[in-house]
Amino acid sequence: MTRFVIYTRLSCQDRDCPDGGLAAQRRAIAAFLRTCPGGPHRIQARFRDLPEDRAFPGLQAALAECRASAAELLVARLDRLPFARLGYAPFLADPGVTLRVAALPHAGKAELSIHARRQAPEQKPRPPWHAAGAADGAAFPDQAARIVLPMRRRGATLRDIASALNRAGLTTASGTAWRPGQVSRLLQAIGQG
Numbered sequence: 001m002t003r004f005v006i007y008t009r010l011s012c013q014d015r016d017c018p019d020g021g022l023a024a025q026r027r028a029i030a031a032f033l034r035t036c037p038g039g040p041h042r043i044q045a046r047f048r049d050l051p052e053d054r055a056f057p058g059l060q061a062a063l064a065e066c067r068a069s070a071a072e073l074l075v076a077r078l079d080r081l082p083f084a085r086l087g088y089a090p091f092l093a094d095p096g097v098t099l100r101v102a103a104l105p106h107a108g109k110a111e112l113s114i115h116a117r118r119q120a121p122e123q124k125p126r127p128p129w130h131a132a133g134a135a136d137g138a139a140f141p142d143q144a145a146r147i148v149l150p151m152r153r154r155g156a157t158l159r160d161i162a163s164a165l166n167r168a169g170l171t172t173a174s175g176t177a178w179r180p181g182q183v184s185r186l187l188q189a190i191g192q193g
Helices: 022-034 057-069 089-093 109-119 140-153 158-167 180-189
Strands: 002-009 041-049 072-075 098-101 129-131 170-172
Touching (some): 002 057, 140 180, 158 170, 158 180
16 A cells, blocks of 8 residues: 655745645645555645745655655645755655655656756756755755764765765755765865865
């Protein structure tokens, strides 16, 4: 039985676009669930954010619920996810989160990634790394000192360090999960490579 955590978000632009409102999102999700690929399902939890929720507390709770219970995150459309603010990693690179989109019922992670990058607005350049959800990369140097350097001193592999950075919620500048080659460049940048 597939378990879903449903997330909806109302944005400021939804006032001018009736297809993006909460009722429209609920209809799209209900239609998806009626014809749900993969057999029976259960709604485990529902979370919602409003325009004034700048830190996306509903989304953070939904992601935590998915990671804790192996439920799938279900949204009506990709534009309900704040890629411009959080990057792609929390939705498409996190092994603890399986994303399902009602408007794209048969899409896998690769196809969702392509659609997400097409619809995401132009983003301001970020530093080579940033904390997911942070406005800038200011938090990273302290986290690097606590995660990357001690691990490297203990002889951890680049793959192990990449996994630790991903678990800590840090992403690359493009919002993707860390890979060993990127960790190597990071270590060179901070003088440890």
